[in-house]
Amino acid sequence: MSQLEQFALLARYNAWMNAKLIDAARQLPAGALTQERGAFFGSILGTLNHLIVADTIWLKRFTHHPAGFAALASVAALPTPDGLNDIPCADLDSYIARRSVLDDALSGMVAALQPADLDVVLDYKNFKGIAMRKAFAPLLLHVFNHQTHHRGQASTLFFQAGVDIGVTDLPMLIPDEV
Template sequence: MSELAHLRLMAGYNRWMNQKLYDAAATLPAQELAADRGAFFGSLLGTLNHLVAGDTIWLRRFATHPARFGALDPVLALPAPAGLDAIHSADLAVLGAHRRLLDQLIVSWTAQLAEADLGHVLHYANTKGIRSQKRFGDLLLHFFNHQTHHRGQASTLLSQAGVDLGVTDLLMLIENVADHGAPPAPP
């Protein structure tokens, strides 16, 4: 599988898993969503907000790529999160609508990527102002890995609250090569 195909698969997986996560979280009362369970960002709601903040920060950085990906234009109109612990919304429905917007932008944007875009060195500053320059394709791997990491935490928080998220394996989106020879389109 090419690097581009892998990134597009991850974009579809991201959208699929976020929908599962928000559907599962919606079964909990507000006080359970906000209950501090000792995670990096405290609660399930804090973790979901962190993912929105982190994704928004990274997408705004990615929008500075010289390729000028049109699919990322809407993210530039969004307010920049003040930090990784920024709360976009304490209301799960509002947060979920924003999450779906971000996920659609991510899927559309990865469809615009070309192999040549991945080798570009992106210059950016982190939330503490520390400057870095890293290969764009490697940053995209970090972007998707970060999402998976915190969704794993959210999955544990849901389990602690008695909610089964169900199957979460990327394997569910990878088609058997013998069947068709190509990976499926993201859900």
């Protein structure tokens, strides 16, 4: 499996898992999504919003990639978060809409990747304003890894709230070899 195929698999996994979290959120009683749970980002919605914030920040950085990924145009128009614990989506409906925009943009960008795009060095500033210069492929891998990390936290919070999101393993999306 090539690196491009691996990123395509991660994009599919990302969208699949985000849909599972949305399905789980729909099962919660009123108020449970925003209930303080002692998690790093407070509530389930706080945790999900952190992913919205981080994905927005990274995808906005990726708009500066010289490939000029057209799929990221919808992200460029989004407001830039002020902090990692911002709540751009105050309810489930706004979260679902924003998650769809971000997942579509990320999947579209990954679908457009060419091998040479992975070798580009991306210049950006971190959240503290410090100039950074890093290879694009590991940054893209970080985006997927970061999502997996916080979705794991969210799945625990859902389980504690009485909702099992089900199987979360990447091999569920890896085709059997014949």
